[in-house]
Amino acid sequence: MEKPxxxxxxxxxxxxVEMLRRNLASRGFAVLTATSVTQAVKVLETAQVGLVVTDIKMPDIDGFSLMRHIRENYKAIAVLAITGFPTIDGAIRAMKTGAEEYLIKPFTDEELFSAVDRSLRRLRLTQRTHTRTIMPERCGLVGESPAMMAVFDAIARAASSTATVLIQGESGTGKELIARAIHYNSARARFPFVAVNCGGIPESLFESELFGYVKGAFSGATSTRAGFFQTADRGTILLDEISEASLAMQVKLLRVLQEREISLLGSSKPIKVDVRITAATNRDLYDHTLKGLFREDLFYRLNVITVSAPPLRERQEDIPLLAEHLLGVISEKYDRRPPRFSEEALEVMRQYSWPGNVRELENLIHRLTAMCTSDIIEIPDLPPSMRFSATCNSGLSRTLSQVEAEYVRDVLASVGGNKSTAAKILGVDRKTLREKLRKTGD
Ligand SMILES: Nc1ncnc2c1ncn2[C@@H]1O[C@H](COP(=O)(O)OP(=O)(O)OP(=O)(O)O)[C@@H](O)[C@H]1O
Ligand SMILES: [Mg+2]
Structure with missing residues (x-):
């Protein structure tokens, strides 16, 4: 028998909670309970949970925060969101935040059971596609190109040390996945991975969000709250978009890196934190230091190990593999049998320059999966901009007069510029040749 x-x-x-516990236990599930998000987060740290069934509206911290925490820290846990106040916006937000399913109160036992089954099935399907195409320790990073092999080597090296890591690369190249892979392959894997978007936190909240605050630190601080650094204790923090941190924020981060301690806002007592620090940026951070936008001392503290995320155009050979992997994952989300790419369509995709990197590829596949009705994705299904750049590259887009002009020039060059000989070879008279040369500007 499988473990429940x-x-x-x-x-x-x-x-x-008690009603749900009884119902689910009667179906053979092992059930744990929590009456607040804080309690739930603690349970998740120690127990092997497959599914979280959570209310959305709760006092203090709501279900959305819990869902975000789960998506950021536990890829393998499914979420079923429950609400007594249904709105379309709420449902969409729940799905976007990472719920597999959404259930509206009141519901029957049958509705509950089938929603639980669907959530678990969805999650297993995505897990299966992951294990089918990639090794679990790669945390969703796909690729076999030399450029990606170098990334996997760098991840392995970083994971076996505790040094600070700076991950650099263009937008959409998988920097966040790399940070996760480092965490989940390190000795800290059992503890939280917390990603903080430095560009997304207003300056005024930066300190309280990162370092927490004590009750009464400012009006509205009705209770003491942990910041991201404490949440990540014994785990790994990702300071994402680090180039966006203001100079004032940089000073505060430098102190954490140097002293390995933080102070809660409103308290003068420093607290030791044991956090592995990773940072990511799509900017040239060294260049930022030269321009005085980024502190040099912080740069060197962060840049102990560097990992570069290669853009897709430098690993074109990975495109078919990535496309197939993403088609599998996304089709299952849409409950569809994955379509296939025709050879020609794949070739067009390989030739494209992918300014948005893997994220752009992922968006394209979302659109194709939602819109394509046949089993095979052909060139006409691809966006016009992609088809256009493909024809430019293949040399098949030249007009007849362009080809003619090039041929005339080639012939002329081959006879040392002698116009009468060239005219003879081309089968036209000198006047016609002169006309043609005038038109092409030669
Ligand atoms: N090598 C890869 N294999 C599979 N999926 C990938 C790979 N690289 C990136 N992705 C996917 O592409 C998307 C973008 O990746 P991610 O968010 O890690 O990029 P990023 O470098 O942090 O981008 P940004 O600078 O815009 O924040 C994600 O959905 C991620 O799962
Ligand atoms: Mg990112």
Missing amino acids: ETILVVDDSADT
Whole structure:
């Protein structure tokens, strides 16, 4: 017999929790419970949970925050969101935040069971595609090109040390996946991975979000709250888009890197933190230091190990593999049998320059999966800009007069510029040749 799946039920109402616990246990599931997000986060740290069933509206911290925490830290946990206040926006937000399913109160036992089954099945399907095409320790990073092999080597080296890592690369090249892979292959894998978008936090909130605050630190600080660094304790933090941190923020980050301690806002007592620091940027950070936009001392503290995420155009040979991998994952999300790419369509995709890198490829495949009705994706299904750049590269887009002009020039060159000989070879008289040369500007 397979081990029963463990479900964590989270709801601020103890009655609802008990009702769900009884129902799910009667179906053979192992059930854990929590009546707040904080409690749920603690349970997740120690228990092997397969599915979290969570209420959305809860006092203090809501279900969305829990979903985000799960998506950022536990790829293998499915989420079923429950709400008593249905709105379309809420449903869309729940799905975007990472819920596999969404259930509206009140619901029957049958509705609950089938939603639980669907959530678990979805998750297993995505896990299967992951293990089918990639090794689990690569955390979703696909590629066999020499450029990606170098990345996998760098990840392995970084994972076996505790040094700070700077991940550089263009937008959409997988920098966040690389940071996750480093964490999940390191000795810290059992502890949280916390990604912080330095560009997304307003300057005024930066300190309280990163370092937390004590009750009464400012008006509105009604209780003491942990910051990202404490949440990531014993785990790994990713300071994403580090180039966006202001100079004032950089000073505060430098202190953490040097002292390995933080102070909660409103408290003067420093607290030791044990966090592996990784940072990512799509800017040339060294160039930023030269321009005075980034502190040089912070740059050197961050840049102990560097990992470069290669753009897609430098690993074109990975495109068919990536496209197939993404088609599998995305089709299963849409409950579709994955279509195939025709050889020609794949060739066009290989030739394209992919300014948006893997994210652009992923978006394209989302659109193709949603819109393509046949089993095979052909060249006409691809966006016009991609088809256009392909014809430019293949040399098949020249007009007849362009070809003629080139041929005339070649012939003329081959006879040392002698116009009468060239005219003879071309089968025209000298006047016609002169006409043609005038038209092409020679
Ligand atoms: N090698 C890869 N294999 C599979 N999927 C990848 C790979 N690289 C990137 N992706 C996917 O592409 C998308 C973008 O990746 P990610 O968010 O890690 O990029 P990023 O470098 O952090 O981009 P940005 O600078 O815009 O934040 C993600 O959905 C990710 O899963
Ligand atoms: Mg990123």
